[in-house]
Each structure stands twice: as C-alpha cells, then as structure tokens.
Amino acid sequence: MTETQAKVKILLVEDDVCLQKSLAFILEKEGFKVLSTQTGEEAVIITRKEKPDLILLDLVLPGIDGYKVCQILKKDVQTANIFIILLTGKRKIEDVVLGLKEYADDYVIKPFEPQILIARIHALLRRKNKSENSDRHILEFDELAINLDAYEVHADGEKIDLTKTEFDILSLLAGNPNQVFTRSRILDHVREDNYSITERVVDYQITGIRKKLGRARKYIHTVHGVGYKFEAESKP
Secondary structure (H helix, E strand, O other), X not given: OOXXXXXXXXXXXXXXXXXXXXXXXXXXXXXXXXXXXXXXXXXXHHHHHHOOOEEEEEOOOOOOOHHHHHHHHHOOOOOOOOEEEEEEOOOOHHHHHHHHXXXXXXXXXXXXXXXXXXXXXXXXXXXXXXXXXXXXXXXXXXOEXXXXXXXXXXXXXXXXXXXXXXXXXXXXXXXOOOOOEEHHHHHHHHOOOOOOOOOHHHHHHHHHHHHHHHHHHHHEEEEOOOEEEEOOOOOO
C-alpha cells in the first residue's frame, strides 16, 4: 500500500448489499479508506460531511438516482471537484452519455473486472495529483503554446484545430516533458470506453497530431517498444 493510497477516501454508493460489500473489500485491500451507503440522499449528506476524494456511484438507486446525485454535487462549490465514476448496468450509449453530461468523470459498465475499476480510479487520482501539483494553465515552448483552460493550441503563431482526444494526448505529453508514456497509460488518460478501443488507436492519434503541428511535431518522440514522450524544456 502506498502513502498516497492510504490517504485516499472513496465513497461507494451501491444499493446491492452483496456487491457493495465485495467492492468495499477489494478497495480496502488496495489501501483505500471506504465509506459506503445505499441511497442517493445519504450519498449527498456523506459527501458534504466527509469530502471523499472519489465517489463510485450506482445510477439506479432508491430515492434520487445517480444522475441527480451528480447534478447536486457538481453544482455545489464545496463538492464540485470530487471525482465521480458511475457504476451502471445500462449498456445503451445514450444512458452513458447522459451520465457524463450530468457531470460524472468516468463510468464502468456492470459486470466489470475489479482490475478495470481500480485502473480507472488510479487514472482519475493521477489527474487530481497533477492538477494539485501545478498552477500552470499554459504550456509554452519555442514554436508551441498549449492553453489548458481554453483547449487551444498554437504552433508557429497559428491556431491548430485538434480533436478533444488529440488535445488530451498532447497536453498529457507536453505537461510531463521527457517522461515516457506507454500506450496503455495514454489510453488510461484519454479513454472514451475501454471496451472498444485498443492501444493502436494511440498510434493513429499521434500521427494525426504530428500532421497538424507542422514544425512543432519535432517535440513528439517515439520510444520504440515502449510508447511516446514530449522531448523539450518548457519556458519558465
């Protein structure tokens, strides 16, 4: 168990008692502190009181459902920054999209492998740690500027139109100069749905980014047999 894990508090909101107990056991074995409840109303109360780092939230709950819980917590300035992963048995894409529109950060479709859920949790926590450890909102290099707040990229003084996935990959690499990222770690960061995409999608996205960046493509290096890195020093 790492020091970071020991400090992480997770609220598990699940009305299936058997599933709740098994998930709590798994999460505690990973070193997380787990709080549990079976209703949306209690989830809101506990969240406001305990301020967990992350919430695992079932969509179908007695009383207010997971969608409503998302709305309440994400509109409250005291709880808006808490990550929410939806646990859903609904497989229709419109159900998933609705959940994400209601301010959830990620989702996992039941039934799922515990390892997948743990990976999703770690991915969000890495994003949180990176945000807390950096006050920089614009990454600047000689020919390249990346505005993380505005989702804008300029190369050689020209605005570059990137897709959201391309932007997320570029900002991940550029935000960690000279650090090598495996394809699986990049997928972990930009994943839309781990059930349908493969690591080769990363290669396709990198190719698209390089084409659009022009001369600034020089920053993105392939580390053969491993993944990719952004080789540069950012401006102070």
